[in-house]
Amino acid sequence: MSDAPNNNDRLQPSWAAHELFALGLTLLLALWIMVKYGGDTAPADHRDPRSADRSAKRAEMDADDEKVMGSYALLKSVQDGERKTHFFRVPIANAMNDASEKYQAGAEGFRNDLVSRAFKAAGIKEGTSTEELELIAKGKVLYQTKICFTCHQVDPAVPAPAGLALKAPKFMGAFWGEDREVVLDADPSTPTYEPGGQTVTVKMDEAYFLESIENPYAKVVKGAIPGMAALPTTPEERKALLAYVRSLSK
Template sequence: MNEKLNQIAIDGFFLPRQSSSFAHEIDAGWNFVTVLSIVFFVLVVGAMFTFMWKYRRTPANPQATSTLAHHFGLEAVWTVIPTALCGVLFIMGWKGYLAAAVAPSDAIEIQVTAQKWAWSFAYPNGVISNELRVPKDKSVKLILSSKDVIHSVYLPEFRVKQDAVPGTYTTMWFRATEIVNTVLQCTEYCGQSHSNMLSNVFVMELDRWNAWLEKAAAADTSMKPEQLGEQLYTRFACLTCHSTDGSPRVGPTFKGLFGKMEACNTGAVKVDEAYLRESILNPTAKVVTGFQPVMPPFQGQLKDREIDALIAYIKTLK
């Protein structure tokens, strides 16, 4: 699944492209802290070496330095200046945090669901995709949740990051400012295939984005079941755990599955439509021997037509 992902363009020396309305402000803060750190490093370490050299013990000056008392003026200066600088940093950080925490009320809402090890994006018209497509120059609010463990959405070019937590919703927003293809990464270690938990991100012109949404909605209803099933296999990340070539992954392969006798914890079962349906909606009802019960239940996430499509697809994998 990874070969389709676009290479992230690294343009800057330190930081990735600036592709959202947040980028300039966040980079300004980052640069400020970096410059400040360099200046103080040079000042402090410079003073240290200067004094070491100046007051070193020599034959001409064999005495130890006398004990020093307080110097109020000096201490006041090195307290007041850093405190003021921290104040400036706090104000920059606070303003940036507020701007990033509260999405504009006209933002387009996209539901993001994380699961081991893929993302799915539900758009306002009901289309579900494994790619994040957003219009340029529009505020987009992502509403995140997770089906299993904590994951985290990271969009470096947009300078935004937010955890997706099971059992609750978190939100994040951004406004993309240029047409760009990039990659969304999971940045919370979530198990074996964590590093493959990537999704393509496309920023599009608004009219092209609308056209894409309409086309995607129409495609789902006009497609043949096995074709739709093949797409759902990618879209709902079945492929991270099930292969179609006979090799076992986290779960059993789909190749040659239909019609065979499967050994489960409840005894042997013949794989038919009813078994497949049950395995998709409620995977722990019968756990295949030799595998861990780690498949997330798809109850409530797949429409009947989509379950039929997945079954039709699995049937084609002889």
């Protein structure tokens, strides 16, 4: 066998040359894609006219908010008998300075003033104890979890769908301690309500409220359609619900 080199082997390109060629072709292809489609990969905020409109609207709203925070205005007037109270908006800087001056003049008085305003804003009687506030908070949660809100409306802006159909009493305005007409169950021995009983006047108080939770058919508000079942609750839960509902009376 001859040891002479094969000329055909010298004419074939090496694997390194193939790899370099493939790499160069890949780079050219990537460059072409970037040039042709680079504009389409830009963030949508720079291309979508709606995004630009939203950004402009947001900037306008921020400017309005900043203007409001630095201006005076009459917000509302509340008539309470012969007394009329006006509520004004003042620039935030003025409000902060005023608060600082009041605090320096008397920290205790400033604190009491804030507490008084907080009670009034929450619609809770001033001087309510911490224990009572905790009960009210717990009762409010129970009022939602026990789905009481579906029948008994507590907010004029939020209707109670089932309550509209059943003509259920609402817990709004001044109702605690007030008289109401109820119809007694004609046959308390049965688990269902038997109409035709006597109509009596009762007071919306603790005893009546607790009885209505445990035995809602015993006394049904006149004109309402009986549809409430006995609410499964513990004594502690009933006490919390009582505190919350009582706090709603204005």
